[in-house]
Amino acid sequence: MKTNTATIKTYNPFNGNHLETYTVNSKSDLQEKLAFADTTFKTWKQVEITKRFELLQNLANEIFKNKSELSQLITKEMGKPILESEAEIEKCNFLIDFYIKNAVQFLQDDIIKTDAHESFISYDPLGCILAIMPWNYPFWQVFRFAIPTLTAGNVALLKHASNVTGCALAIEKLFKDAGFPEGCFQTLITDHDAIENLMEDEVVKAVSLTGSEKAGRKIAELAGKNLKSSLLELGGNNACIILKDADLDAHIDTIVSARMQNSGQSCIAAKRFIVVEEIYDDFIQKFISKTEHLKYGNPTDKDTTISCLAREDLAETLEKQVEKSIKLGAKVVIGNKRDGAYYHPTVITDVTPEMPIFKEETFGPVAAVIKVKSEDEAYKTASNSTFGLGTMVFTKxxxxxxxxxSKIEDGAFFINSMVKSDPRLPFGGTKNSGFGRELSKEGMLAFVNKKTVYINQ
Structure with missing residues (x-):
């Protein structure tokens, strides 16, 4: 008797070609992986940190050795221009190097003087951590979770976005080839229906999600129901404030990149451009000029600077957000054309707070421009959002x-620079952009037991 085996198929979003077909893990497969993770944790947590550093260096070597292949895989699965894929891979090694150099300091006992003979805080790993990751930075977002989490002594299970299943398996292979113990990092090929069962299993001690606000609310609900800690990095609607004294000639490339990088598919991208009226006309002219020079083409070509979105339905969603905004009075200056999964770089003016392109997250190359009369109005407009990932300001x-x-509630505030993640600095948001912090020391301590130790003679 034949049984139906569930599969996941991946496609190249640029040309629609079928890439691979993967068999979904069965319930018994998932249980085996959970048990394997639990067994591995018992020994991995005892491994000396110097040995973990050796494995991290091996991992960096594997990434460097396979940079071209890994970059091509990213580009094939989600359409990122190849130069940006290469930069993503390189950034993973920057992350590894940072934690090799700083993990000892981050994890060492924190001595606290009290009435005790000796008292301190120790940082012990929690166990198996479930990571639910998105497709837009398929290596970087996994590594910024995995490196500090595993270095702290935890083990990890990865549920990646299905359209980058090849990347998920490639990441698992990198850890294995670097010599990490089997079960230290495992990829789960499954759908979202299995997440609830995973969260209920006692092996899973915590969850980290990077994804949409909707997904975040669901995971937070499951985590709360099962009394497990969670870290949520959700959507964003970042404001880019252009004050009247901004040096546009010096910063226009950065400003355009802040919206169009990764074809606009970034939670921390500048999405609302809030421009003081004295500089508005100059800004529009320069922004449009730079945007019109973006080169669309095959993402595997090194001269391509903008490409398709990762799936056609994502382009359709963006198109609907723009059309609804137009009906409410927004005006298209350039763009607003869709060809399959490709959405042409778009600049829209006369944007008001009730429009989708102002109040919702737009995941694609659409710049919503809002003219304001003063600096004070600019900051108030920037704060008018249910999201809180980051704000950027350009001024002399x-x-x-x-x-x-202190007046901006977001998780980041950048002056004369685009909001970006950096291993040396904590990363995360407020309000509907989630809670918790990745990267830096905070990211390493996200999934540890901060244990109070009190000793008297």
Whole structure:
């Protein structure tokens, strides 16, 4: 008797070609992986940190050795221009190097003087951590979770986005080839229906999700129901404030990149451009000029600077957000054309707060431009969002802008630079953009037991 075996198929979004077909893990497969993770954790947590560093260096070597192949895989599965895929792979090694150099300091006991003979805080790993990751940075977002989490002594299970299943398996292979113990990092090929069962299993101690607000609410609900900690990095609607004294000639490339990088598919991209009226016309002219020079083409070509979105349905969603905004009075300056999964770079003006392109996350190359009368109005408009990942401000008076830091509720505040993630700095959001922090010391301590130790003679 034949049984139906569930599969996942991946496709190249640029040409629609079928890439691979993968068999979905059965319930028994998932149980075996959970048991394997639990067994591995018992020994992995005892491994000396110097040995973990050796494995991390091996991992960096494997990434460097396979950079071209891995970059091509990213580009084939989600359409990222190849130069950006290469930069993503390189950034993973920057991350590894950072934790090799700093993990000892981050994890060492924190001595606290009390009435005790000796008292301190120790940082012990929790166990098996489930990671649910998105497709837009298929290596970087996994590594920024996995490297600090495993280095702290935990083990990891990865549920990656199905359209980058090849990347998920390639990441697992990198850890194996680097010499990490079997079961230290495992990829699960499954659908979202299995997540609830995984969260209920006692082997899973915590969950990290990078994804949409909707997904975040569901995972937070499951984590709360099962009394497990969670870290949520969700959507964003970042404001890019252009004050009247901004040096556009110096920063316009950065400003355009802040919206169009990764074909606009980034939670921390600049999505709302809030421009003071004195500089508005100059800004529009320069922004459009740079945008029109973006080169669309096959993402495997090194001169391609913008490509298709990762799936055609994503382009369709973006198209609907734009059309609804137009009906509410928005005006298209350039763009607003869709060819399959490719959405032409688009600049829209006369944007108001009730429009989808102002209040929702737009995941693609659409720049919503809002003219304001003053600096004060600019900051108030920027804060008018249910999201809170980051705000960027362009001005010559950085000291004046610095006075706004405490007034902006977001997880990041960048002056004369685009919001970006950096291993040396904590990364995360507020409000509907989630909670918890990745990267830096905070990311390493995200999934540890901060244990109070109190000793008297």
């Amino acid at each position: 008076d950085y000291k004046r802008a610095s006075k706004q830091i």
